[in-house]
Amino acid sequence: MQASEHLIEIRDLSFRRGDRVIFDGADFDIPRGRITAIMGPSGTGKTTLLKIIGGQVKPDAGQVYVEGQDICSMNRDELFAFRRNLGMMFQSSALFTDLSVYENVAFPMRVHTNLSEELIRDLVMMKLNAVGLRGARDLAPSQLSGGMARRVALARAIALDPDLIMYDEPFTGQDPIAMGVLVGLIKELNSALNITSLLVSHDIHETVSIADQIFVIADGKVIGAGTPEELRAAPTPMVRQFMHGEPDGPVPFHYPADDIEFDVLGEAG
Amino acid sequence: MVGLVRLLGIRFLTWLNSLGRATVLWANAMWWLPRWEGVRLIVTQIYYVGFLSLVIIVLSAFSIGAVLALQFYTQLARFGAEDAVGVGLALVVLRELGPVVTALLFAGRAGSALTAEIGLMKTTEQLSSMEMMGVDPLKRIIAPRIWAGLISVPILTAIFNTVAIYGGVVVGVNWLGADPGGFWSGMQEGVEIYEDLVKGMIKSAVFALLVTWVAVFQGYDAPPTAEGMSLATTRTVVISSVLILATDFLMTLVFYGDF
Amino acid sequence: MRMRTIEISVGGFVLAGIIALVFLAVQVSGVNTSQVQDSYAVIARFDDVAGLRARAKVSMAGVTIGRVRSIDVDMQWGDAIVTMDILGEPGNLTTDTSAKILTEGILGARYIGLSPGADEETLADGDEIVETQGALVLENLIGDFLTNIGKS
Numbered sequence: 001m002q003a004s005e006h007l008i009e010i011r012d013l014s015f016r017r018g019d020r021v022i023f024d025g026a027d028f029d030i031p032r033g034r035i036t037a038i039m040g041p042s043g044t045g046k047t048t049l050l051k052i053i054g055g056q057v058k059p060d061a062g063q064v065y066v067e068g069q070d071i072c073s074m075n076r077d078e079l080f081a082f083r084r085n086l087g088m089m090f091q092s093s094a095l096f097t098d099l100s101v102y103e104n105v106a107f108p109m110r111v112h113t114n115l116s117e118e119l120i121r122d123l124v125m126m127k128l129n130a131v132g133l134r135g136a137r138d139l140a141p142s143q144l145s146g147g148m149a150r151r152v153a154l155a156r157a158i159a160l161d162p163d164l165i166m167y168d169e170p171f172t173g174q175d176p177i178a179m180g181v182l183v184g185l186i187k188e189l190n191s192a193l194n195i196t197s198l199l200v201s202h203d204i205h206e207t208v209s210i211a212d213q214i215f216v217i218a219d220g221k222v223i224g225a226g227t228p229e230e231l232r233a234a235p236t237p238m239v240r241q242f243m244h245g246e247p248d249g250p251v252p253f254h255y256p257a258d259d260i261e262f263d264v265l266g267e268a269g
Numbered sequence: 270m271v272g273l274v275r276l277l278g279i280r281f282l283t284w285l286n287s288l289g290r291a292t293v294l295w296a297n298a299m300w301w302l303p304r305w306e307g308v309r310l311i312v313t314q315i316y317y318v319g320f321l322s323l324v325i326i327v328l329s330a331f332s333i334g335a336v337l338a339l340q341f342y343t344q345l346a347r348f349g350a351e352d353a354v355g356v357g358l359a360l361v362v363l364r365e366l367g368p369v370v371t372a373l374l375f376a377g378r379a380g381s382a383l384t385a386e387i388g389l390m391k392t393t394e395q396l397s398s399m400e401m402m403g404v405d406p407l408k409r410i411i412a413p414r415i416w417a418g419l420i421s422v423p424i425l426t427a428i429f430n431t432v433a434i435y436g437g438v439v440v441g442v443n444w445l446g447a448d449p450g451g452f453w454s455g456m457q458e459g460v461e462i463y464e465d466l467v468k469g470m471i472k473s474a475v476f477a478l479l480v481t482w483v484a485v486f487q488g489y490d491a492p493p494t495a496e497g498m499s500l501a502t503t504r505t506v507v508i509s510s511v512l513i514l515a516t517d518f519l520m521t522l523v524f525y526g527d528f
Numbered sequence: 529m530r531m532r533t534i535e536i537s538v539g540g541f542v543l544a545g546i547i548a549l550v551f552l553a554v555q556v557s558g559v560n561t562s563q564v565q566d567s568y569a570v571i572a573r574f575d576d577v578a579g580l581r582a583r584a585k586v587s588m589a590g591v592t593i594g595r596v597r598s599i600d601v602d603m604q605w606g607d608a609i610v611t612m613d614i615l616g617e618p619g620n621l622t623t624d625t626s627a628k629i630l631t632e633g634i635l636g637a638r639y640i641g642l643s644p645g646a647d648e649e650t651l652a653d654g655d656e657i658v659e660t661q662g663a664l665v666l667e668n669l670i671g672d673f674l675t676n677i678g679k680s
Contacts, residue, residue: 019324041509063400076405083403094398108402151400309531316534318540352632359556424545431548434556457558458637461583466557470549 007032007196008053013049013062023059024220028083030213032086035190035197039204041241041251044217046200047091050166053198054086055079066164084112087157087165087195091172093149095141101128101152102137108159115131126256127155131185147178154185158193165189167199171206179203183210204245208232216242218251282381291486298411308488311420316416318379319421323428326371330429334358334436341446352451356459358437363465364525367430369517372476375422376509378482383414384505387488388498391441396489404405411485419474420480426473442514468524475516567613569597569655573625577608577662580629580638586612586640596640612640622647625658638663645677 008030013022022045029037051057052064053094055071063069066082072132074082095104105124109115115123128134131151141149150170167186171179187210190197201207207214208228216224216231217240224231224239232243241249257263341354388394396406418440434456441447460466484505491501551670577599586594594614602609624645631638642657651657 055401076368079405083401086401086403088398088401090394090398092394094394094401096395097393108404109402111402144501312538313531315538315541320537353637363552363556421541424548426541427545427548427552427674430556431551434552453555454558455637455677456556458583458585460557462553462557466552526529 004233005032006030007035007067008198009063009065010053011051011063011065013059013064013071015045015057015059016188017048021220023062024061025224026217026220028215028222030196030198032196033190033194035186035210036213036214036215037207038198038200038217039202039207039242040217042202045220046217047148047168048199050088050168053166054083059251082107084160086161089153089157089158089165089170090165090222091169093141093146095144095149095152095156097141099141100137100142101133101139101141104141104152105156105159108156109205112160123159128152130158131155132181134194145162145178147174147181150174150178150182151185154182154189158189158195161193164196164198167197167201169201170199171201171203179206182206186210187200204243208243213250218242225232236249276341285491287486290490291482294407294411294486294489295415295482296358298407298415307408307413307416311416312313314413314417315421318383318417319362319425322375322378322421322425325374326425326429327432327445329370329374330367330432331436331439332470333370334362334433335440337361337433338439338441339439339445342441342447351447354437354441354447355452355454355456358441358455359434359460360434360465362430362437363460363469365469365517367426367433368469368473368476368501369513371426371429371473372422372480373510375418375425375477376480376484376508376513379418379421380480380505380509381502383418383481383484384488384491384502385498387411387485388501390494391489391491392493392498411489414485415481418484419477420478422480423470423473426470430469471518472524473519475520476513479512479516483512485510566617567594568673569611569613570651570653570655570657571609571611572657572660573602573605573607573609574627574629574660574662575607576665577610577629578638580610580640580663581621582635584639585589586614586642588644594666603657610640611623618652619650619653621657623651623655624650624659625651625657626661627657628661629663630661661665 006029008028010026013023013026013028015021028038028049038049040046048057052059053066053071054071055074057155058072058167062072069082070080071082095101096107099107100126106120109123111122124137125134128137131154133151133155134150136144136148136152141152170186171178172183174182180208183206185209186197186199189195199207199211211228214224214226214228214231217220218238224234224236226234234240238250240246241251247253276290337358338354341357344352345351345353347355387396390406390410396410399406399409438449442449442452487501487505487508491497561680572678580596580599582596582598584596585592586596593616597611599611599614601607621642623647624647626643628641628643628647629638629640644661
């Protein structure tokens with residue numbers, strides 16, 4: 001096993017949900033210590049990819065190596081042990097509604113470590129301070145705004161200083177200020193903690209501004225990979241359409257349908 | 270005709286599939302006995318599931334006991350058998366009404382709340398995020414709730430029985446004037462600890478298992494949408510009520526039926 | 529702080545459940561000291577026990593002195609064998625004691641009434657009360673009554 005420069009290597013990934021093909025022989029290499037973004041139109045299985053890496057969803061075929069270990073061949077206990085090195089921020093923040101902000105951040109420490117109460121307190125304060133919410137520690141999740149909830153979720157995700165942190169649509173539904181804060185935080189945490197960040201998003205502007213490496217996926221395959229600059233100049237029409245946000249192109253504006261004349265004017269027409 | 274058979278077949282398979290998933294859920298959650306950490310979680314859940322159901326249980330028990338005493342008294346007094354009020358009340362409460370009504374109220378009060386709570390946790394990805402943190406939600410969320418139900422329902426049933434009999438005493442003895450000596454001795458003579466009390470408690474333990482199982486599974490298996498959740502809470506109450514009444518009949522048949 | 533309230537409430541809840549169970553066992557089911565007291569068994573044969581149940585009381589002069597333990601049927605003789613537990617040491621019932629199945633009120637529970645005899649000897653554990661009178665069954669009485677009217 002070589003100490004490769006890639007933290008995650010995914011080979012020949014195939015996954016289908018019912019009749020729908022989500023992945024069809026996709027390969028990804030996620031570099032260590034960088035911010036990598038997976039982009040693509042809605043419904044292309046970006047979130048599914050994160051769940052596969054986290055071992056929550058088993059792929060139909062292919063291998064997923066994290067630190068050289070194959071996720072797919074792990075049993076339940078190994079998986080739960082593996083996930084301790086993993087932080088994930090969900091789109092809905094997924095804070096535990098019956099716990100305060102403080103307890104939410106303390107939760108992973110309490111279940112996975114035997115640290116003393118004072119030490120946990122210090123650590124929680126540091127994590128909350130990093131996201132600028134030390135003052136909100138006694139609030140309940142229901143009292144937080146969407147942006148604040150995501151920052152708490154971020155603090156919780158880094159509670160155990162994971163090697164890998166995954167962000168599921170971190171920018172969706174945020175106001176511009178919260179979005180700017182999150183962009184700054186993700187970048188800052190990545191360099192300060194020297195962790196690998198993997199984010200899934202379709203907000204091009206924000207993603208491009210922080211990602212070192214981008215994968216564009218469509219139709220179950222990786223259709224473009226490289227730095228933001230490389231992708232902007234990519235020759236593939238589909239990648240161009242996505243990167244520039246054009247409404248029509250290889251991804252058609254119209255859902256497949258009969259000729260409009262047929263529908264509007266009826267058979268007689 | 271073929272269509273109908275086909276439909277029934279599909280229905281049956283869907284149902285079988287749900288039953289299978291529910292069993293897997295239950296087995297996974299209950300496989301390990303709770304450790305110290307788990308006891309704390311169970312205590313918290315007993316508070317929400319059991320302690321907070323006390324008010325409705327006590328109120329219902331008192332009025333049911335009072336009504337039974339009133340009915341028994343007015344009927345039995347015509348034959349001069351007022352002394353039988355105590356036995357009649359105690360037997361009906363211990364054998365049937367105590368376990369059944371407690372379980373029904375529990376399903377409505379705590380079962381639906383369990384379903385809604387777990388469904389909401391699923392909808393807001395709390396279960397998923399817990400799993401991603403390396404914590405098994407089956408053990409952390411589901412198991413303590415099942416244990417809490419299993420512990421709470423028999424306790425609630427015992428309290429129900431006591432309060433119902435007390436309600437009967439208030440109405441039958443204190444108000445209508447049945448002879449307290451005859452009331453109590455008739456009761457003690459007619460009621461047997463194993464036949465009546467213990468078998469009633471066994472019933473309530475079985476009901477507890479059914480209600481918590483249904484409630485937890487419905488929440489865990491609900492589609493993560495607002496519509497799916499409201500459907501799931503309704504289902505919890507309907508399915509557990511039907512199950513309670515059906516198994517009550519079966520158990521009564523086994524316990525008291527003369528074969 | 530919050531956890532404390534919960535723990536105290538749950539503690540009270542469980543305690544209430546235990547108290548309720550004890551109340552149900554002692555006060556309602558009548559599990560009392562009679563279990564602990566010494567008792568001995570005597571049997572009696574009746575031609576008809578008509579609704580007598582196990583745990584029915586056995587009384588003498590209106591005072592409960594024991595309980596019915598079990599009721600079996602003797603297929604050979606076609607009568608019922610009732611085993612009773614009598615409180616106390618053997619020696620308080622004479623051998624010519626008679627047993628009757630009686631009813632509390634018109635529709636009340638059946639019980640066994642014992643009447644003392646005058647013999648010197650007393651019943652030992654497992655002995656049989658010979659002189660018995662079965663339950664009065666209303667249907668039989670009416671039947672007899674009608675037959676007698678028909679005769680006269």
